[in-house]
Structures are given as C-alpha cells and as structure tokens.
Amino acid sequence: MPIPLHVSSSILLLLFSSSLQLVIADSSLTFVYHFYIEERGTYTSNSIFADNLNQVLSNLTSEAQLSGFNKTSIGFITDQVNGLYMCRGDVAADTCQFCIITASMKIQALCPNQKEVVIWYNLCMLRYSDRSFFSTAETYPSAHWYSNQNVSNMVQFDQLVKSSLESLANKTAFDPLTKMYVSNETNSGSFDLYSLLQCTQDLSPSGCYLCLKNAISGIQINGGTGRTWVMEVLPSCILQYSVALFYNTAPPPPPPQPISVVLSPPPLQSPSPVHSPVRALPSPSSTAPATNSTNHAAALFLAVGLLFYCLRRKRKDGLKPNDVSRNAPTKKNASKDEGNVK
Template sequence: MSSCFTISLSLLFFFINFVGTESAPTFLRHYCPNATLFTPNSIYQSNLNILLSSLSSAATDSADGFANAVVGQNPPDQVYGLFLCRGDVDSATCSNCVATGKQDILQRCPNRRVSVIWYDECMLRYSDGSIHSVMEQMPSITMYHTRKITNPTQFMQVLRETVDDITARASVGKSGKKLAVAEASFTSLQKLYTLAQCTPDLTVLECNTCLRATIAGLPRGKQGGRLFTPSCSMRFELYPFYNASAMAVLVPPPSFLRSPPAPVTRRKGTCLFLIFVLC
C-alpha cells in the first residue's frame, strides 16, 4: 500500500513537472556586456523594475506581439525597453514568454544597464539609451543544425530564392507586423520552411537592411539554421517550426510558392545547435 502510494505520488510529480516544462518558453541566449553596470538600489534599478513590469503587463493584451516603453525623466536614469513575440504565437504564449523574460533577464544579467534575452517565442531587451525605431544588428546569434544537406547546390538555390522573397515581404509588413513565412519544395519529399521578422518600429529600408545582413550570416550546407539580432531574425528548417494556420491568416504565402502537401518527417532528438555570439 505504501509503495503504491509512493509510486503514484512520484508519477504525479513527474506529470506536474512535465507539464510545467512543456509550457515554459524555450530559452536561447542572452547578452549583457559587463561594461554597463548600475548601482544596486539606485534610481536606475527602480526605473528598470517599473519598465519590465510595464512591458509584461502590455504583453497580456498586445495584438501585435510588440510594445516599447521608457521610464525616467532624465539620463542617466532613463530606461528604454521593448519586447517582440514571434509572429505566429498566440497572446497567451507571448504573455507567458515576456513574463518569464522579466524575471530571467534580471537573474542572468544582474546590475546591467544594457541587456537582451532571446527565447524561441519572444525577445525582451532594455537599455540606458533609446532603442525604439533604432535598427541594431549586433550582437548577432547564429544557431544551426549539425546535419549537412545532401544536395547543397540545389538547396542553396532554393534557400536564396525563398529568403529573398520573405525579406521583401517582411520589410513591407502588414497587419502591424513585419513578418513573412514561406515554404518551398526542395525535393519531391522535402520542403523548406522559412521565417523572417523585424521589430515593427523599423522602416521598410531598415528592416530590409537588417534581414539582408542575416541572410549573409546564415549557415551554409546545413539542414537548418537561424540568425537573430536585436532588430530582426531569420530561420530555415526542413520541418514546419511555426504555426502554419496562424501564419496563413496573418501573411498568406505568394501563389508561386504554393505546392501540394508533401510528407515531412521530423525526427526528435537528432538536432544539435551550436551558438556563437558576435559582438
């Protein structure tokens, strides 16, 4: 009786932990230079706490998955911040990601005046200088699949054509988002899935410039990869990594990229990513 109770209790704890882990945002990377420090219990720290709480609250009802704010009257105590959620995630996922980032960024970047944290679902950043409507390409983070592509020449041709298309469409932006996705046939049995996104406060030219730079930095000859900066991001995979139904409503793909559905197999546990920070 006692052993059965112990087993059941263990399974219950396992289930709770599993559900909690599954719903948590996927942390990717953070960046916070040591050269930018604030004094604990200072006015800047107080303003930072207010800013992060404001952004977290804004995420609960943000239709665009984006918001920016500034707290404080005069430098050097002013704090600027913003968040951007991936275009296909729902409002609950966006809110949960920003709320997690609000706590996480202070733990990973203690006493830093400038910090940025990336998750698969969102990005959160703050600075002691204005960052709204400012295109920034550094730091940039590159992640890639360790498996190589079997036909790199053909693959790179399809990839170039596809990322050129989503760069142009994301730069223009519609429905309050600078976002575009596309899927293209690589082989008769494989499709290439791509996504590009900029913060919506950028101009068409700024978004285009930022995404063009990410194209140049994408890994070559790999089955998947991504590059993200404080202002934009791009990703490609041989499996659907975004919510296609949500994207179809937001940004319908151009007709020339549409093709009959083809079977795509995603093998769990086979993807390894390497991360580099370029400063």
C-alpha cells in the same frame, strides 16, 4: 498566526516554478542566448534606475498579453530606461506573456545590475538599455545556430534558401500587411523549406530589410550553408528556416482577459562566473509551440498571481524587490562566435 515570510515565500516560489515549468513544457519555450553591453555600465539595486527598470519590465509583461510587440521608456537622462519586447508572430497571447515574464526574470539573474541587455528565447526576445535604441536597425550583437545535419544536395538547397529568403525579406519589410512577420513554405520538388522572418515593429521598412539582409549574410559567414535548419537572432530581427515545420500555421487565438502584472525579481542565486554554455536548440520539428490556450491561460494566471502575492509580502516585510547579491561575479562580454554549434 501568520506564516513566517521565509516559509511562505519558498512555498509560493516553488509553486510558481512548477507552473512555469508546466507552461514552458507545453509551449516548447527554449532559452537561446543572452548578451550585455559592458561599456554601458551598471546600476545599484536601490537606485532610481532600478525602480524605473522594474516599472518598465512590469509594463512590458502586462502589455505582452495584448500585443506581440511593444516598447516603453521611463525616467529622464541618466535614470531613463528604454525597454522593448517582441514575440514570434505565430504564438498565442498567453504564451507570449509568459515568455516575456520568463525572460525578464532570467536576464536579471544572468546579468544582475547591467544597464543594457538583450535575451532571446525561441518564442520571444526582450531588451532594455539606458540609451534610446528605438526605430534603429541594430545588428550587433548577433548569434547563430544550425543543425549538425546537411542536406543531400547542398548546392541546389542553398540556391533555394537564398532565393526564398531574399524574396521573403523584401515582403517582411515592405508589405504593410505582414506587420513585419512572415512565415512561408516553399516546395521545390526535392526539398520542403519552411522559413520565418520577423523584425521589431518600431523599424522603418528599410531598417527591417537591412537587418534581415545581415541575418541572411550571417548564414554563409557563420557556416550555416547546407544545414537542415538554421536560426539567426539579432537585436532588431530574427530569421529561421528548416526542412521540417516548426511554426504554427493557424492564426494565434485572441488574447485572454487582461491580467494585472507587477513584476519585480525575487532574490536569485548568484550566476556562475563562467560563460553560459552554448547549446543546440531542439530540432525544429519539436519546437512548434502548442495551441492549447486554455491550459496556458490557467497556468499563467496561477503563476503570475503567486508571484504577485509573494512579492507583495516581501515589500510588506521590508525586503527590497531588487535585492540581488552585489557580490555576484561579473560575466564578461560574450563574443559573437560563441553562438556556433557545430
């Protein structure tokens, strides 16, 4: 006798959530920020745009097991969806894929039916839109975080930060061997400075440099000078530095065997009508991703398999894959200043 759908789905989603938490805990995956462009409008759940979006997200999550960056477009004119993801250059392939899967589900829960959104985790970013944004250096919206702690000699430290980041921005953008990702340790005698800069690989060298220069400028504008760690996130690039090591120094392990992913969002609880709270990230010393690729891959395989099975059962029983509540309250456009954590 078949198990009722609502029972089996709940159990599978619970198991999926447990596997998700396992990988998140192991890889120090941390939600950072999200944003949507209200002016781009919304789509309906049963529209061609919704189908194209599901396919874009499915393609991107599948590609994330093979590459740390990719982009794709599906559809034509008003129904076209353009999507892009970027994983931090020091993370393993299975961690990258799980970060993108998590971001895909999270952003559709936070911004249901919005046509243009961007979401950042500490290890990846994901964005999609009905307009083409590929190969364009976009610096808005942006968000910034910094530590509550200051260094002892702020003037000397800020000089070290400025000279180091400007040099690394040039290397990230114009050295083809970097693939637009650079992590670096600088020792000045008084300070150890660990820096990470990265651009989406669809940018030109000049576009990457422009984005990183905006990120560097944002440190001073947004009150990050003299802080022991700072993060700036923009749609086309990210920048982070700290006095403690926060990234992997060893090269990421090779990608695992491909896993077929078909991703559609399960029914999700309506988001809260208030803004997402601005939160400080954990200290960089605790956010370096783990390198236990075997554990990651096993949990990833289980979670994706359970999600895939659950969604197939839903389609078989006539449920819509995009059946998110249409009465969910609309989140207003978040302002850039919400990124401050003081």
